[in-house]
Structures are given as structure tokens and as C-alpha cells.
Amino acid sequence: MIKKESKTNLEIWSDKLTKIYGKGNEAIEAVSKIDLRVKPGIHGFLGPNGAGKTTTINMLVGAISITEGDAKIREKKAGTVAAKQLIGFLPQDPVFYEDMTGEEYLIYMGQLGGLQKKEARLKAQQLLDFFNLFEARNREIGTYSGGEKQKVGIAGSLIHDPKVLILDEPTANLDPIGRADVVQKIKELSDRVSVFVSSHILSEIEQMCEDVTMIDNGKIVISDSISNIKKSFISNLYILDTNMNEKLVDKLKDKDFISKARIDDLDGKIHIIPKDAEKLRDILPQMLLENKAKLYSFHQPELSLQDIFMEIMTKKRGNKK
Amino acid sequence: MKNNIVNTEGKIKSSFKKLNLKVIQPVKIWLSKNIFKRTAIIIKKTFQDIYSLKKIIITLIVILILPLIYVLLPTTVDFGLISPNHAATIISFALIFPAFFWTLGLVYTIIIGTSGAPLIAEEVKSGTMLLLVSKPISRIKIFIGKYIAVYLYGMLLSFFSIFVIGWVGVFVKSGNIDHFISLIPFLTALYIYSLFILFLFTSITMAFSSIFKKARSASILIIFIAIFSYIAFLLIRSLTGQFYVTFQLYHFDLGYHLGNVFIFFIETLDAVPPSLSWQTAFAMLTGVYTYENLVDPDQNINLGGLEKTNYYFPVFSLIIWILIAALLLVFGILRLNKREISV
Secondary structure, three states: OOOHHHHOOOOEEEEEEEEEEOOHHHOEEEEEEEOOEEOOOEEEEEOOOOOOHHHHHHHHOOOOOOOEEEEEEOOEEOOOHHHHHHEEEEOOOOOOOOOOEHHHHHHHHHHHOOOOHHHHHHHHHHHHHHOOOHHHOOOEHHHOOHHHHHHHHHHHHHOOOOOEEEEEOOOOOOOHHHHHHHHHHHHHHOOOOEEEEEEOOHHHHHHHOOEEEEEEOOEEEEEEEHHHHHHHOOOOOEEEEEOOHHHHHHHHHHOOOEEEEEEOOOOOOEEEEEOOHHHHHHHHHHHHHHOOOOEEEEEOOOOOHHHHHHHHHHHHHHHHO | OHHHHHHHHHHHHHHHHHHHHHHHHHHHHHHHHHHHHHHHHHHHHHHHHHOOHHHHHHHHHHHHHHHHHHHHOOOOOOOOOOOHHHHHHHHHHHHHHHHHHHHHHHHHHHHHHHHHOHHHHHHHHHOHHHHHHOOOOOHHHHHHHHHHHHHHHHHHHHHHHHHHHHHHHHHHHOOOHHHHHHOHHHHHHHHHHHHHHHHHHHHHHHHHHHHOOOHHHHHHHHHHHHHHHHHHHHHHHHHHOHHHHHOOHHHHOHHHHHHHHHHHHHHHOOOOOOOHHHHHHHHHHOOOEEEEEEEEOOOOEEEEEEEEOOOOOHHHHHHHHHHHHHHHHHHHHHHHHHOOOOO
């Protein structure tokens, strides 16, 4: 159990938070005994699709019931009106009242949050301005682009001045420009509100967050600040770049001393996690010669969150086997 | 003495002022902030969603079809020669059955059902409910807000429907405004009955909307209940004859209970005098009347109109269905409170 005095400083706290769907033999444990500790700032909530991120968030905002355990938002029991007054929430793939204009939607959300109409209108206009949507305020939300919809959604969750913003995959389904725009706005918001943001796009989380919690199969895998996590993981990643990466990656995958080898989407180079690094270094020159490959670079970089996550997952799943 | 009175008055005034400042004002502010405000926002939004002028106009046209057929039936009465009360009675004879069966019956209940059914089911399915329940408003208030919006819409619809059928009845028969004024007690009885049936069908609709995943399933079930109540039991009653009475099927016959309550309001408000001309239709459709003439047993005089079946005291029918409606309302709230909202 966490000490009372430290609990009071937390934005989100949970103790053995569990969600079980179904009963008896058909019961599925979607979230299993999660202990969340979310401090002020931006906190990333990571995990692959189906890991239990959305289920956890839905319990925190009171959309679904908690099967076992407890969760609190700044000491208010999650799901109560008092706790909901403290949070702003944007679900994954949010659906809006498409026939409302951006301004009407924000005023409606503000009034539901307890604001008077005048106050809600003023706040709506400020938020529309902040999110660069002022020109679009009188357009129906149905005509908004994906990025504009996400931004009006975040504005709607902010309008009643919550203390904690909970965003579930806010950049999913956005194009790169929309994604960068939303990430930038979330970073700007961190001055006035704590943010708990889930994503499976780890590079974005790395840009935004100080702390992260990773979950897989409904269980927390790791939870700490990004810098601590990076320190605790000695880099076991090697990056190889040649003139025939695609050919070499297939050959590397077949080697028994290689844990994982893949071509990275961003840099197009081969990212290798060896089981035996020494052997990799010994074999590589010979392999390049045999394949008549030109070596551009081979180095051991600082680990990215993506790499750490992949390593954790690989180990975890390897252990299971 | 005078000073004492003035002092006492002053003390009372200052105590009242203190009470007002310390208790009444804070309670008023708390009530307006916490109980009504957010519910009122839901009511307004929901009302805007279900209300459209086009829909109201189309509904009024449909609602008018059967009453218009009845008032267009030829009559030998010369409306120029009779008193306004007499004229209103004859017009109410023509309107009473279509008003019960059609205007405030089949069409009205189906419209309420189809308007209310999507309000929760559709919002949950589409995902907008997820945004709503994460806001600092309890689910009870969300449900009550939507419920009140449907009720207000129904009140508005029945008000215009009753006004329109009353006006059309008078217009076709005589066109005399005095006849319309004399028709007001009858129209009032219809309106009070509409508040009852609205309560019942709003509760059914909203409870179904809370239970079902698809709005269409809820709508279809409500349409089925409406048709079953107004038409199917008519067949069951006619085909089964004594079987209906022996096995006390009237307990489950919503059409009978609705007729019983309707006649209760008509009789209590003395809105339409008894007459075979309209009671026969009720005898056939609802089973509230027998086909026997109402006779004073002491003097053996035909009192005009038909004998009632009296399976239930009308007040019992009224209370039972109000209780059922209230239970459905509570059930709907509890169901929404427990419902898992996710997309």
C-alpha cells in the first residue's frame, strides 16, 4: 500500500485495479491488479493494441464499472461526479454531435461541466483560439478534418477547467501534420493541467512525457520516468546500415544468436537485438564479405522508448514460451 | 406599546432576512447549481434533437386522418339551430373514439416510442454517451433529462393534436367559434388522459432505450406493444368470448385498462354524456362496456348508454398503470446506472 502522504500528491492513483468481463469459465481479465501512480505533468500510458489501456481509462472516467480494486483522481473515488469534475476526457476515436458547430459543442460541454452559458461561450472562444479553430467555430463538426475533430474534442474536455486531462490515443488515425499539431498542443497544455495520455505510438510519448507506464495483457510491465527507464536498460541494440539491408535482415533473423532483427520504419536501417553481442560482432564482417555488401554504419545507439518496449516485450514473451 | 410592536416587527424582519441570507438563498443557489442546471442542459439538447417543425406537421396530418373521417360522416343535425353545448356534444360523439384509438392511441404511442427509443440506445452505440458520462453529471440526471424532454415533446404534440382535431371537428360541422369553446371540457379531458398515456409510454420507451443495444429493437418492441394493446386484444376478446372472462385475461389487456382510464377521465370531468353512438365502439375495441343497455334497476328505466364490464375499478386501472410507469422509470435509471459505456 502506498503511504497516505505520497498518495495526496498523485493525480491518479489505483490499487489492484481489475476489470473482468464475463463470468465463470468465460471470464476474461482485461485489466489485472494495476497499481497506477500518476504524478503531476504528462504521463504516458503505453501498450500494444488490446493491452488494456482503454479499459483502464474507461474505469478511471466512470464509463465502465471496476470489478475489483480501487482508483482515485486526486483522492476522489473514480467515477463519482466529484472525480469527474476534476477530469477532462477524450476517448479513443471520439464521436461528436456532427450537426453541432464547434462553438455550440464546446458551450454544451461547458454547461455540462457546470459553467454558466456566458462563461461557457467565453471559454469556448478562448479554447477555439488556442487550438487554431476560431475561424471554423461556426462550421458543423461533421465538416471538420480528423485533426480539427481531435482538437475540438480536447477543447471540449478542457472547458470546465479540469485538473487532469485523460486522453485515449489522441493521435491515432491522424495524418503526420495533424499528429504533430495535436502533440504540440498537448505539450503546451502541460503548464496548466496534468495529462495522462495513452498511445501505442512510442516516439510521440517520448516527445511529450516525463513519466510512463507500460502495460501488456492487462498488467503493468514497467512504470517510471523515461530517464530512469533508459538508465536501467543497458543498450543491447545495434544499428546496421548497408546497401542491402533487406537481404541482410532476413539472413540475420535466421541466426540463433539474434533475438530480433528488423528494418526500422523511420530510418530504414537494420535494428538488431542480439542474444550474444560478441558473436554478432565476430560474424558481421564475414557476413558482409559473403554478401558483397557495402557497410555504411554499424553502431550501438542510445535506446529509444520503442526499442526498450520491444526488448521488454520480447523478453516477456520469450519467458512465457 | 406602539414602540414594542415596531421593535417586534423589526426583529421578525431581521430574522427573516438572516434566514433568507443564511438558509434560503444558499439552498436556492445549491438547487439551481446542482439539481436543475445540468439536467436542464440535457433536456434542452434532447428536445432540440427530437423536435422538428417538419416532423410535427407530418405528425399532425397523420393524427388527423381518422378523426377527419369520423367528422365527415353525414349527420341530420342542423348545427345552426342547436345550442353550442348540444353542438359540442355531437362533435365530441364524433371525435371521442378516433381521439382515443388513433390521435392519442396508436399514432401517438408509436411516435413517442420511436422518438424516445434512440435517445440512450443510439447514443451508447454511436459513442456520444461515452463523452456524456465522463462529464461531471450523474447518469440519473442524464436519464431524467432525456425523459423530461420526451415528456415535454409529447405534451406539446398532444396539445396541438387535440387542438387541431377539436378545431377541424368544429370547422367541418359548423365553423362556429362558440361550438369550439363549448368543446373545451372535452378537449381538456383528452389532454389530461394524454398526460397519463404519455407517462406510461415515455417510461416504457426510455426503459427499453436503456436496455437495448439497438434503438431499432426498442422501437419495434414499442410498436408491437402499441399494436398489441389497441388491435390484437380486440381479436382475442372477440374470438375467445367467455374464455377471456373465465381466465381473467383482462388483467393483461392493456387496451382494456387504457379504455378504462380514458372513460374514467371522461366521466369524472363530465366531458361527454353516455350514448350508444360512441360507447359501442369502446365496447368492441376496449371491452370497457358490455353490449347491454344501462338500466336503472329500481325504476327499470333505460338510462342511455351501455353497462360497464367493471373488470377493474377505473381508479385501480389508473393507479396500477401509473405504478407500472413509475417502476419502469426507476428500472430505466438503474439500468443506465449499471450499463457499461464503451464503444
